[in-house]
Amino acid sequence: MTRRKIDSTLSPGFYYFSGNEAVAEGAIAAGCRYYAGYPITPSSETMERISIRFKDVDGVFIQMEDEIASICSVIGAVWAGAKAMTVTSGPGFSLMQEGIGYAALTETPLVIVDIQRAGPGTGQATRVASGDLMQAKWGSHGDYQTIALSPWSVQEMYDQTIDAFNLAEKYRVPVFLMGEEAIGHLRERMEVKPTVDIFDRAKKPGAPPFGTNQDDGIPPMPAFGEGERLLVTGSTHNEFGIRKTDDPEVHANLVTRINNKILKHRESIIKTEPYYLDDAEIIVVAYGFTARSSLFAVDRLRKEGKKVGLLRLKTIWPFADGIIHQIGRVAKKLFVPEMNRGQVRGEIMKYVACEVIPYNQTNGDIIHPHEIMKQVRSLL
Amino acid sequence: MGRDLEKYLRPEVKSTPFCPGCGHGILMNLILRAIDALELHMDEMLFVSGIGCAAWIPSPNFNADTLHTLHGRAVAFATGAKMFNPKLKTMVISGDGDLASIGGNHLIHAARRNIDLTVICANNMIYGMTGGQVASTSPVGAITSTTTEGNIYRPFDLCKLVLGAGAPYVARYSVTQPVSLIEAIKKSLTTEGFTFVEVLSTCPTQFGRRNRYDSPADMLTMLKESCISKQEAEQLTPEELQGKVITGEFSDGGA
Numbered sequence: 001m002t003r004r005k006i007d008s009t010l011s012p013g014f015y016y017f018s019g020n021e022a023v024a025e026g027a028i029a030a031g032c033r034y035y036a037g038y039p040i041t042p043s044s045e046t047m048e049r050i051s052i053r054f055k056d057v058d059g060v061f062i063q064m065e066d067e068i069a070s071i072c073s074v075i076g077a078v079w080a081g082a083k084a085m086t087v088t089s090g091p092g093f094s095l096m097q098e099g100i101g102y103a104a105l106t107e108t109p110l111v112i113v114d115i116q117r118a119g120p121g122t123g124q125a126t127r128v129a130s131g132d133l134m135q136a137k138w139g140s141h142g143d144y145q146t147i148a149l150s151p152w153s154v155q156e157m158y159d160q161t162i163d164a165f166n167l168a169e170k171y172r173v174p175v176f177l178m179g180e181e182a183i184g185h186l187r188e189r190m191e192v193k194p195t196v197d198i199f200d201r202a203k204k205p206g207a208p209p210f211g212t213n214q215d216d217g218i219p220p221m222p223a224f225g226e227g228e229r230l231l232v233t234g235s236t237h238n239e240f241g242i243r244k245t246d247d248p249e250v251h252a253n254l255v256t257r258i259n260n261k262i263l264k265h266r267e268s269i270i271k272t273e274p275y276y277l278d279d280a281e282i283i284v285v286a287y288g289f290t291a292r293s294s295l296f297a298v299d300r301l302r303k304e305g306k307k308v309g310l311l312r313l314k315t316i317w318p319f320a321d322g323i324i325h326q327i328g329r330v331a332k333k334l335f336v337p338e339m340n341r342g343q344v345r346g347e348i349m350k351y352v353a354c355e356v357i358p359y360n361q362t363n364g365d366i367i368h369p370h371e372i373m374k375q376v377r378s379l380l
Numbered sequence: 381m382g383r384d385l386e387k388y389l390r391p392e393v394k395s396t397p398f399c400p401g402c403g404h405g406i407l408m409n410l411i412l413r414a415i416d417a418l419e420l421h422m423d424e425m426l427f428v429s430g431i432g433c434a435a436w437i438p439s440p441n442f443n444a445d446t447l448h449t450l451h452g453r454a455v456a457f458a459t460g461a462k463m464f465n466p467k468l469k470t471m472v473i474s475g476d477g478d479l480a481s482i483g484g485n486h487l488i489h490a491a492r493r494n495i496d497l498t499v500i501c502a503n504n505m506i507y508g509m510t511g512g513q514v515a516s517t518s519p520v521g522a523i524t525s526t527t528t529e530g531n532i533y534r535p536f537d538l539c540k541l542v543l544g545a546g547a548p549y550v551a552r553y554s555v556t557q558p559v560s561l562i563e564a565i566k567k568s569l570t571t572e573g574f575t576f577v578e579v580l581s582t583c584p585t586q587f588g589r590r591n592r593y594d595s596p597a598d599m600l601t602m603l604k605e606s607c608i609s610k611q612e613a614e615q616l617t618p619e620e621l622q623g624k625v626i627t628g629e630f631s632d633g634g635a
Contacts, residue, residue, distance in 0.1 A: 033464075069486055077461060102449070224445040229445060230447075231440050231446050234450060
């Protein structure tokens with residue numbers, strides 16, 4: 001990771017952006033210079049802003065014919081040397097799943113921002129939800145790992161977009177920024193700092209680009225046109241990219257490594273934020289916009305003297321199993337409000353023995369703080 | 381394939397993956413002859429392919445950067461690589477099912493955008509790798525594993541399709557017309573913008589054995605007899621044109 005002066009025409013300072021605009025600026029600050037996308041509500045503002053702002057930074061923007069083409073052209077650009085991104089919402093995210101699996105197997109670093117809307121199907125295109133989390137984990141076929149982040153503010157739409165690029169480059173993996181409509185369209189003050197920490201992909205000419213000696217290793221990544229005569233394939237391949245479609249050992253080793261390289265490094269990937277956990281009897285576990293409402297509710301309840309805490313998940317995948325296990329041992333109950341039917345609650349229950357109370361709202365609205373206060377009070 | 385072309389092949393790859401009698405080996409040879417004639421350097425080339433037998437022409441055989449992609453998406457992947465690094469001389473090689481059925485949308489949109497790609501479509505009129513199912517390019521009446529009483533749908537005219545989308549260079553030849561085909565591939569590589577060469581190839585394993593072409597030679601003979609030039613076609617009545625395939629350049633890149 002190197003710290004450098006921000007490479008963007010945006011001067012450091014405070015801005016009043018929407019979340020979707022902040023994603024565009026975060027991507028430019030992170031060094032993203034290729035963007036392919038397809039219009040979809042409620043995410044399109046990012047693509048519109050990129051189409052204008054890329055002219056300032058010599059980036060390549062293309063509006064493709066669909067989301068399948070978008071993800072595929074992003075992968076092509078990444079292998080040509082780009083840091084690249086696409087932004088979408090549920091139906092587009094569904095169309096991208098085959099490409100995501102291809103990126104996972106070929107260890108292609110890229111960033112996908114999913115501004116989640118109310119599904120399934122076309123659902124409610126302009127309304128909020130948080131229903132794509134399991135899709136981010138399991139959307140493509142086969143066994144693989146990705147990284148998924150969950151921002152709760154416009155500032156984090158900017159910061160976590162930069163984090164997403166750094167994580168993608170470091171681990172050679174697709175990284176998802178799981179925004180929600182409410183954050184995408186929220187406008188609030190955010191800061192552009194004068195410097196930014198950037199991770200650039202490791203290069204080692206001549207070294208195998210698809211294998212290491214470690215079972216959790218991340219190989220260096222050359223680009224097309226560097227004379228490496230690369231062989232990139234979505235079929236099972238050996239460390240030099242040669243197809244090995246019936247060799248059990250090569251397949252087992254490859255699948256193990258692309259899982260281990262994330263899971264074995266999860267302690268350094270996962271970010272959480274604790275609030276009032278020390279003596280909390282009831283701990284709210286929340287993420288995204290719902291964590292904002294939850295913090296407001298928990299602050300109020302604390303002022304009333306209630307022993308309530310909040311664990312905020314900034315990383316959804318890999319899952320924060322360690323700290324969830326810990327809080328499950330000290331808290332009497334966990335309360336999990338979600339704008340879905342309990343996708344993260346199910347995951348939490350794998351790691352705790354205490355009671356895990358769900359609050360699931362799928363009506364296209366955010367979960368308001370007073371609702372969380374009401375629910376938590378009924379548990380005290 | 382001539383020994384002089386071995387320099388274009390990865391040294392660790394020893395044999396072609398194609399069935400005996402497959403036309404794709406001829407096409408592989410002709411692509412390399414065109415590259416050789418133009419003295420292109422393999423370090424400047426990027427080969428992109430999809431899924432299917434024809435996608436195995438460059439991957440892993442050609443000793444250059446190769447991107448072996450998802451089924452149908454080769455042109456979309458190639459678009460990203462070419463747009464980000466225009467110095468990459470980018471050639472897409474894939475089959476009719478890959479480029480024209482599942483990937484048909486990407487094909488016409490890349491042609492519409494006039495992305496500087498050379499697309500070689502090996503058209504064997506059937507899904508070979510998956511066991512001989514009907515394709516959007518199979519002739520009416522063709523017996524396939526999913527049309528056991530004969531295909532009832534008209535095949536795509538791929539050249540007309542790509543021409544309609546605005547490609548500046550469009551040509552069609554058969555693997556039985558090697559000299560013309562080398563010239564077409566050369567021209568597609570030297571013409572700026574989206575260029576498309578449809579190559580009629582043979583699949584004796586899946587197409588031939590179901591359609592009374594009992595040997596690979598019978599399939600090649602069928603192609604030789606059904607392929608006619610544009611000039612020859614002009615002399616024929618609509619009835620005489622039935623079952624014929626018109627070959628030649630349909631748009632010559634403004635040359």
